[in-house]
Amino acid sequence: MQGIFKRFVCVLGALAMTLGMIPTVMAQDNSMSQGDKSISVETENAIVEDEALAKTVRAGIQRETGWYPKLRIGGTAALSYNKDVNGVTDGTALTFGVFIKFALDRVYKNLEWQNRIDLEHQQTKVPNIDTLIKTVDNFDVSSMLLFRIPSVEWLGPFVRVRMQTSILPSYYIADSNIEVRFFKPGTKLDAKDPSQIERTREIKAQEAVKLSSAFEPILLSEAAGLFMNPYTSDLLTVNFKVGAAGQHLFSRGGYVAFDDNPNDAYFDVIKLVTTHSVGIEGEVALNGILLNYVNWTMSASLYYPFAVNNAQGLKGAELIHSDISGRISFRLANWASLDYALTARLAPFVTKNWQVTNTLLFNIGFDVF
Secondary structure (H helix, E strand, O other), X not given: OHHHHHHHHHHHHHHHHHOOOOOOOOOOEOOXXXXXXXXXXXXXXXXXXXXXXXXXXXHOOOOOOEEEXXXXXXXXXEEEEEOXXXXXXXXXXXXXXXXXXXXXXXXXXXXXXXXXXXXXXXXXXXXXXXXOEEXXXXXXXXXXXXXXXXXXXXXXXXXXXXXXXXXXXXXXXXXXXXXXXXXOOOOEOOEOOHHHEEEEEEEOOOXXXXXXXXXXXXXXXXXXXXXXXXXXXXXOEEEEEEEEEEEEEEOOOOEEEOOOOOOOOEEEEEEOOOEEEEEEEEEEEEEEEEEOOEEEEEEEEEEEEEEEOOOOOOOHHHHOEXXXXXXXXXXXXXXXEEEEEEEEEEOOOOOOOOEEEEEEEEEEEEEOO
16 A cells, blocks of 8 residues: 555656646536547557557567457546636536447457447536536447558558447536527528527426437548558557548438627527448557656548538538547556546537547556456
8 A cells, every 4th residue: 555655646747747737628518528428539458558568569479360359347436626716616526437348359360350349438526516427428339350461560450349328318408597599400500590490499498408318429430451560569569551441421310519608698509410421431549658656649530521411511620530538547557547638629520629638637547358
């Protein structure tokens, strides 16, 4: 315990010097634009990948033929107290959640089959809302087949399929009386024509309005192209992927946040529609091990659809899907870590706003196998 305490003190000192005062984003809106990660182009299973990377790099060998299963389960917690902070409600905010990360890889000579299941859910209690609201609800399943060219093992073709969605329904809850306006698909954020309003609803303080159902929307994507892993070391590992891709967004009539003015008397939402697209996708992922107990990851990906069945009035650069994320993890013990994560996503077929999440969490996790 004394060793863990010393490491915890070092971690807090490093955070104070390098990150300064990091705000934890807490919001009232329970819609997808408030940190719900169910819609994005590409993210990685950070815990599974980091630990697998560390073992592989330090061993300095290629994985041999066989199966490589891994299961990690755990929880997260964050507590903050604010008083007289500009723009922040006074009081105590509590966030807690659970996660399950499963990986199953099959290696046969230069052929690899990588499978991932990532489930993460967080609930938050903020001072001005009576009930708990979900701030993270992510169910992510992916399968990728890649072949390492024997003479150039850091290069080769890959094929990947992926499904992302939310497990629980999404609701909007306000701390004061407000009017919710439901807009039709294709409405411009900067030109909200009143004729595009399907209906309105007056809600009272603490009343919940359902925006989307469980497992809605569902994003199914596929990609095929080339991967490159030109550099691998303890400190830095570089991965690239580029190729053709397709995305299929399935909706059952749900809504997401569409509000660019939080100070007016309305809360605006826009209806989701089923959308199919084909385009090109590129991704770069960087990760490494700074110290024995400090891991870091950064990734960025872009998807541009050049054929869409329903562009919803978008064109040119407005169609670009972006996903940027970074994480630094201070491992306090084999079962505990302090993590700072930042994600910024733009999924124009879901919402025209950037989805930004900024969190500092204490994680407890255990490897089942």
